Amino acid sequence: MILKEVIIIGRDIKKCHPELQIKAEKLVSACKGQGLITGIGECYRTVEEQDALYAKGRTAPGNIVTYAKGSSFSSHHQWGTAFDIYRNDGKGAYNDSDGFFSRVGEIGRKLGLEWGGDWESPVDKPHFQLPYWGSTTEGLKGKYGSPEGFKKTWDNKKITETEVEEKMEKVYNSVEELPQWEKGTIQKLLDMGYLYGDENGLGLTETAVKVFTVNDRAGLYR
Numbered sequence: 001m002i003l004k005e006v007i008i009i010g011r012d013i014k015k016c017h018p019e020l021q022i023k024a025e026k027l028v029s030a031c032k033g034q035g036l037i038t039g040i041g042e043c044y045r046t047v048e049e050q051d052a053l054y055a056k057g058r059t060a061p062g063n064i065v066t067y068a069k070g071s072s073f074s075s076h077h078q079w080g081t082a083f084d085i086y087r088n089d090g091k092g093a094y095n096d097s098d099g100f101f102s103r104v105g106e107i108g109r110k111l112g113l114e115w116g117g118d119w120e121s122p123v124d125k126p127h128f129q130l131p132y133w134g135s136t137t138e139g140l141k142g143k144y145g146s147p148e149g150f151k152k153t154w155d156n157k158k159i160t161e162t163e164v165e166e167k168m169e170k171v172y173n174s175v176e177e178l179p180q181w182e183k184g185t186i187q188k189l190l191d192m193g194y195l196y197g198d199e200n201g202l203g204l205t206e207t208a209v210k211v212f213t214v215n216d217r218a219g220l221y222r
Protein backbone atom coordinates (compact mmCIF):
# COMPACT_ATOMS: atom_id res chain seq x y z
CA MET A 1 0.00 0.00 0.00
CA ILE A 2 1.41 3.36 -1.04
CA LEU A 3 0.37 6.12 1.32
CA LYS A 4 0.86 9.24 -0.73
CA GLU A 5 2.58 10.86 -3.63
CA VAL A 6 6.09 12.17 -3.23
CA ILE A 7 5.87 15.94 -3.19
CA ILE A 8 9.03 17.83 -2.41
CA ILE A 9 8.44 21.31 -1.04
CA GLY A 10 9.16 23.07 2.22
CA ARG A 11 11.64 20.57 3.59
CA ASP A 12 13.42 22.89 5.99
CA ILE A 13 12.77 21.73 9.55
CA LYS A 14 14.66 24.81 10.78
CA LYS A 15 11.64 26.88 9.78
CA CYS A 16 9.47 24.94 12.23
CA HIS A 17 8.64 25.52 15.88
CA PRO A 18 11.77 24.98 18.05
CA GLU A 19 10.19 22.13 19.99
CA LEU A 20 9.13 20.41 16.79
CA GLN A 21 12.70 20.60 15.49
CA ILE A 22 13.95 18.76 18.56
CA LYS A 23 11.17 16.17 18.42
CA ALA A 24 11.72 15.55 14.71
CA GLU A 25 15.37 14.86 15.38
CA LYS A 26 14.49 12.58 18.30
CA LEU A 27 11.95 10.69 16.23
CA VAL A 28 14.41 10.00 13.43
CA SER A 29 17.07 8.77 15.84
CA ALA A 30 14.66 6.70 17.97
CA CYS A 31 13.32 5.08 14.79
CA LYS A 32 16.85 4.37 13.61
CA GLY A 33 17.47 2.64 16.95
CA GLN A 34 14.66 0.24 16.05
CA GLY A 35 15.89 -0.29 12.52
CA LEU A 36 13.36 2.08 10.97
CA ILE A 37 15.23 4.41 8.65
CA THR A 38 13.26 7.60 8.13
CA GLY A 39 13.82 11.07 6.73
CA ILE A 40 12.09 14.35 7.40
CA GLY A 41 9.91 15.30 4.46
CA GLU A 42 7.62 18.25 4.30
CA CYS A 43 7.85 20.72 7.13
CA TYR A 44 6.88 24.34 6.77
CA ARG A 45 4.70 25.54 3.90
CA THR A 46 4.20 29.11 2.79
CA VAL A 47 0.76 30.29 1.62
CA GLU A 48 1.96 29.96 -2.00
CA GLU A 49 3.21 26.43 -1.44
CA GLN A 50 -0.01 25.43 0.27
CA ASP A 51 -2.02 26.94 -2.61
CA ALA A 52 0.07 25.03 -5.15
CA LEU A 53 -0.67 21.88 -3.23
CA TYR A 54 -4.36 22.71 -3.00
CA ALA A 55 -4.50 23.20 -6.77
CA LYS A 56 -3.42 19.62 -7.35
CA GLY A 57 -6.41 17.56 -8.43
CA ARG A 58 -8.51 20.70 -8.73
CA THR A 59 -7.11 23.26 -11.15
CA ALA A 60 -3.80 21.46 -11.68
CA PRO A 61 -3.14 17.86 -12.77
CA GLY A 62 -2.89 15.01 -10.30
CA ASN A 63 -4.88 13.74 -7.35
CA ILE A 64 -6.22 15.82 -4.50
CA VAL A 65 -3.61 15.85 -1.75
CA THR A 66 -4.93 18.41 0.72
CA TYR A 67 -8.19 19.98 1.87
CA ALA A 68 -6.47 23.13 3.11
CA LYS A 69 -6.25 26.32 1.04
CA GLY A 70 -3.20 28.51 1.60
CA SER A 71 -5.18 31.55 2.68
CA SER A 72 -7.15 29.56 5.25
CA PHE A 73 -4.06 28.67 7.32
CA SER A 74 -5.81 25.42 8.11
CA SER A 75 -2.81 23.14 7.69
CA HIS A 76 -0.47 22.72 10.65
CA HIS A 77 2.34 22.77 8.09
CA GLN A 78 1.64 26.47 7.62
CA TRP A 79 2.14 27.11 11.32
CA GLY A 80 5.47 25.33 11.60
CA THR A 81 3.88 22.81 13.95
CA ALA A 82 3.94 19.75 11.69
CA PHE A 83 6.31 17.63 9.67
CA ASP A 84 5.97 14.52 7.55
CA ILE A 85 8.38 11.65 7.53
CA TYR A 86 9.24 9.37 4.67
CA ARG A 87 10.78 5.95 4.55
CA ASN A 88 14.47 6.14 3.71
CA ASP A 89 15.57 2.51 3.56
CA GLY A 90 15.29 2.18 -0.21
CA LYS A 91 11.98 0.30 -0.09
CA GLY A 92 9.88 3.22 -1.31
CA ALA A 93 9.32 6.52 0.45
CA TYR A 94 5.70 5.76 1.34
CA ASN A 95 5.63 1.98 1.17
CA ASP A 96 3.62 0.75 4.16
CA SER A 97 3.16 -2.88 3.14
CA ASP A 98 4.96 -4.09 6.28
CA GLY A 99 3.41 -1.66 8.78
CA PHE A 100 6.47 0.58 8.78
CA PHE A 101 4.51 3.79 9.37
CA SER A 102 2.52 2.42 12.30
CA ARG A 103 5.73 1.51 14.09
CA VAL A 104 7.06 5.02 13.48
CA GLY A 105 3.72 6.44 14.64
CA GLU A 106 3.97 4.52 17.90
CA ILE A 107 7.42 5.99 18.57
CA GLY A 108 6.19 9.49 17.68
CA ARG A 109 3.29 9.17 20.12
CA LYS A 110 5.72 8.25 22.89
CA LEU A 111 7.64 11.44 22.13
CA GLY A 112 4.45 13.41 22.72
CA LEU A 113 3.62 14.08 19.09
CA GLU A 114 0.17 13.87 17.60
CA TRP A 115 0.25 11.28 14.82
CA GLY A 116 -1.83 11.64 11.66
CA GLY A 117 -2.29 7.86 11.63
CA ASP A 118 -4.58 8.23 14.64
CA TRP A 119 -6.95 10.47 12.72
CA GLU A 120 -10.21 9.15 11.34
CA SER A 121 -10.27 11.31 8.23
CA PRO A 122 -8.00 11.85 6.53
CA VAL A 123 -5.69 9.16 7.93
CA ASP A 124 -2.23 10.65 7.37
CA LYS A 125 0.39 8.18 8.56
CA PRO A 126 3.50 10.14 7.55
CA HIS A 127 2.29 13.21 9.47
CA PHE A 128 3.27 14.35 12.97
CA GLN A 129 2.43 17.56 14.78
CA LEU A 130 2.68 19.27 18.16
CA PRO A 131 -0.49 18.47 20.12
CA TYR A 132 -0.92 21.63 22.18
CA TRP A 133 -3.36 23.56 20.00
CA GLY A 134 -5.69 20.78 18.88
CA SER A 135 -5.82 18.64 15.76
CA THR A 136 -7.11 21.48 13.61
CA THR A 137 -5.53 24.92 13.43
CA GLU A 138 -8.61 26.70 14.83
CA GLY A 139 -6.97 27.11 18.23
CA LEU A 140 -3.85 28.63 16.69
CA LYS A 141 -5.90 30.95 14.51
CA GLY A 142 -7.98 32.12 17.46
CA LYS A 143 -4.99 32.74 19.68
CA TYR A 144 -2.38 34.11 17.27
CA GLY A 145 -4.28 35.19 14.15
CA SER A 146 -1.63 34.24 11.63
CA PRO A 147 1.54 32.13 11.45
CA GLU A 148 3.54 35.39 11.56
CA GLY A 149 1.97 36.33 14.89
CA PHE A 150 2.56 32.83 16.20
CA LYS A 151 6.23 32.86 15.23
CA LYS A 152 6.83 35.97 17.31
CA THR A 153 6.18 33.83 20.39
CA TRP A 154 8.97 31.41 19.49
CA ASP A 155 11.91 33.66 20.39
CA ASN A 156 12.12 32.60 24.02
CA LYS A 157 12.26 28.96 23.00
CA LYS A 158 15.04 29.25 20.48
CA ILE A 159 17.65 27.30 22.39
CA THR A 160 17.83 23.85 20.94
CA GLU A 161 19.15 20.83 22.77
CA THR A 162 22.36 20.98 20.79
CA GLU A 163 22.93 24.51 21.97
CA VAL A 164 22.23 23.49 25.56
CA GLU A 165 24.83 20.74 25.22
CA GLU A 166 27.30 23.18 23.73
CA LYS A 167 26.79 25.48 26.69
CA MET A 168 27.51 22.67 29.14
CA GLU A 169 31.05 22.44 30.40
CA LYS A 170 33.26 19.78 28.98
CA VAL A 171 33.97 16.87 31.33
CA TYR A 172 37.13 14.77 31.14
CA ASN A 173 36.95 11.14 32.20
CA SER A 174 40.50 10.02 31.53
CA VAL A 175 43.99 11.46 31.36
CA GLU A 176 44.10 10.64 27.63
CA GLU A 177 41.20 13.03 26.92
CA LEU A 178 42.98 15.99 28.52
CA PRO A 179 44.88 18.68 26.64
CA GLN A 180 48.60 17.93 26.65
CA TRP A 181 49.52 20.76 29.05
CA GLU A 182 47.17 19.47 31.76
CA LYS A 183 47.98 15.75 31.56
CA GLY A 184 51.04 15.92 33.83
CA THR A 185 49.22 17.50 36.76
CA ILE A 186 46.22 15.18 36.69
CA GLN A 187 48.42 12.09 36.34
CA LYS A 188 50.47 13.32 39.28
CA LEU A 189 47.39 13.80 41.47
CA LEU A 190 46.19 10.31 40.52
CA ASP A 191 49.60 8.82 41.36
CA MET A 192 49.62 10.64 44.69
CA GLY A 193 46.14 9.35 45.50
CA TYR A 194 44.66 12.85 45.79
CA LEU A 195 42.40 12.20 42.88
CA TYR A 196 40.47 9.14 41.83
CA GLY A 197 37.51 8.58 39.54
CA ASP A 198 34.59 6.21 39.78
CA GLU A 199 33.47 3.53 37.32
CA ASN A 200 32.52 6.27 34.87
CA GLY A 201 35.95 7.85 34.95
CA LEU A 202 37.41 11.01 36.43
CA GLY A 203 34.41 13.29 35.89
CA LEU A 204 36.61 16.39 35.96
CA THR A 205 35.21 19.61 34.51
CA GLU A 206 37.37 21.83 32.39
CA THR A 207 37.43 24.45 35.16
CA ALA A 208 38.55 21.93 37.78
CA VAL A 209 41.38 20.71 35.57
CA LYS A 210 42.56 24.28 34.99
CA VAL A 211 42.55 25.03 38.74
CA PHE A 212 44.53 21.85 39.51
CA THR A 213 47.07 22.72 36.83
CA VAL A 214 47.57 26.28 38.06
CA ASN A 215 47.85 25.08 41.66
CA ASP A 216 50.44 22.55 40.55
CA ARG A 217 52.45 25.29 38.88
CA ALA A 218 52.23 27.28 42.10
CA GLY A 219 53.82 24.34 43.84
CA LEU A 220 50.87 23.20 45.92
CA TYR A 221 51.25 19.50 45.17
CA ARG A 222 54.64 18.15 46.16
Ligand SMILES: [Zn+2]
Pocket residue numbers: 042077082083084124126127128
Ligand atom coordinates in the same frame (compact mmCIF):
# COMPACT_ATOMS: atom_id res chain seq x y z
ZN1 LIG B 1 1.66 16.51 7.02
